[in-house]
Ligand SMILES: Cc1cc2nc3c(=O)[nH]c(=O)nc-3n(C[C@H](O)[C@H](O)[C@H](O)COP(=O)(O)OP(=O)(O)OC[C@H]3O[C@@H](n4cnc5c(N)ncnc54)[C@H](O)[C@@H]3O)c2cc1C
């Protein structure tokens with residue numbers, strides 16, 4: 001049996017062929033010197049790798065080096081490696097395979113294989129690769145919530161029951177999620193990161209007790225806790241934000257899932273079992289399943305299917321540099337309450353749920369014309385669950401519309417009124433979501449109209465934007481708005 005070289009996001013049992021297989025792990029620090037990552041992201045990854053090494057004991061050769069090449073130079077036996085998760089790492093492994101005795105294996109950790117996705121996409125001539133169609137195909141192929149070829153309870157999609165505005169309470173009233181307990185491995189990681197900082201390595205964000213699972217046991221515990229406590233109302237407030245409830249009913253499983261500690265199908269099985277036992281309603285369970293085998297796999301496959309150049313797309317010619325306060329996760333850089341809140345979450349824990357990412361942070365970037373490649377890099381560095389494969393389609397495609405509409409047929413742009421409807425953040429803001437001009441103008445509302453105006457010609461050709469462009473045409477004070485906001489023209 002060859003020694004399996006495991007990357008830091010291949011840590012679960014599914015990445016070995018046999019429990020006794022010899023393993024190589026290389027903790028390469030050069031990547032930390034290249035650009036500033038969130039301190040808690042660096043901590044999570046190093047902690048997860050070292051915990052896995054401790055579990056493997058003598059089975060693992062664990063090397064701490066500057067670069068992978070330095071580590072590989074110390075190994076003198078045949079290796080194999082599961083396909084890594086970024087284009088850069090894939091090219092690196094391909095190159096190594098011409099120099100070393102290194103066998104390359106297909107990717108693991110996703111519900112649909114690359115070959116299955118390619119079959120599905122090619123059957124459509126590579127066009128109209130809609131998530132909804134992919135998701136239904138996956139439900140059937142994987143036999144999830146399906147009976148006799150039909151979706152259980154007669155529908156594929158329960159969005160109509162989900163996505164309500166937030167309740168009029170401060171929180172959803174759920175118990176505090178079950179957090180991991182740090183141990184001596186975390187103490188050692190913290191000491192090492194402190195030392196690296198003294199040597200000049202820069203991090204962003206705050207240090208803090210580790211929030212996300214770093215071991216298989218912690219990940220399984222987090223999954224159980226989610227299914228028991230939060231899954232039953234997962235769908236209902238999926239699209240809402242409550243200022244005093246950072247976690248709401250989200251699973252917080254993206255980090256352990258992307259580290260390879262959990263398998264998507266075991267998450268799905270746990271959620272479906274809760275439904276079968278009557279512990280969670282179909283709307284919530286379907287909503288969660290859609291995220292895991294729908295959205296997550298769809299994003300993973302598009303990363304490869306759309307090719308390496310996809311990351312450079314900038315169809316809206318958004319060239320404004322992301323400002324320093326945003327890069328440094330400094331909430332004092334803005335007076336906008338929603339932005340302050342979302343940046344504070346990222347600063348404090350390296351995480352915010354889907355809606356602050358999409359409706360607040362990246363919506364703002366889209367409206368201001370910030371550069372999509374800089375935004376991709378920002379998300380990658382600042383979020384504990386951020387990896388190249390997941391950031392590129394989510395940022396370039398889903399949130400910045402920089403692919404011109406491949407991933408989403410219309411841009412995810414929203415003004416203050418939408419944020420006001422779906423959050424409780426506007427009431428305590430110095431701005432007024434209804435106002436687009438003057439000292440109390442909400443930057444999202446002003447930004448929304450200016451964004452539509454800036455791209456009026458392109459969007460006029462998009463049927464799905466018809467209503468929005470109509471709204472723009474009816475603005476009585478558009479000339480004044482444009483004159484007052486030269487930076488958004
Ligand atoms: C601009 C932007 C950047 C994002 N960056 C990341 C990222 O770096 N890493 C990441 O894992 N997710 C990313 N997402 C997707 C999603 O926001 C997170 O997966 C989710 O918020 C993580 O929290 P959770 O585990 O509580 O998710 P839940 O709300 O509990 O959802 C369940 C699971 O569904 C999966 N999922 C749902 N939507 C997506 C999606 N669009 N892409 C990939 N997986 C999805 C995740 O694995 C998640 O754990 C991003 C979304 C946007 C709009």
Ligand code: SF4
Nearest residue numbers: 336338426429433442
């Ligand atoms: S008023 Fe505007 S800036 Fe303030 S919280 Fe609401 S959407 Fe954000």
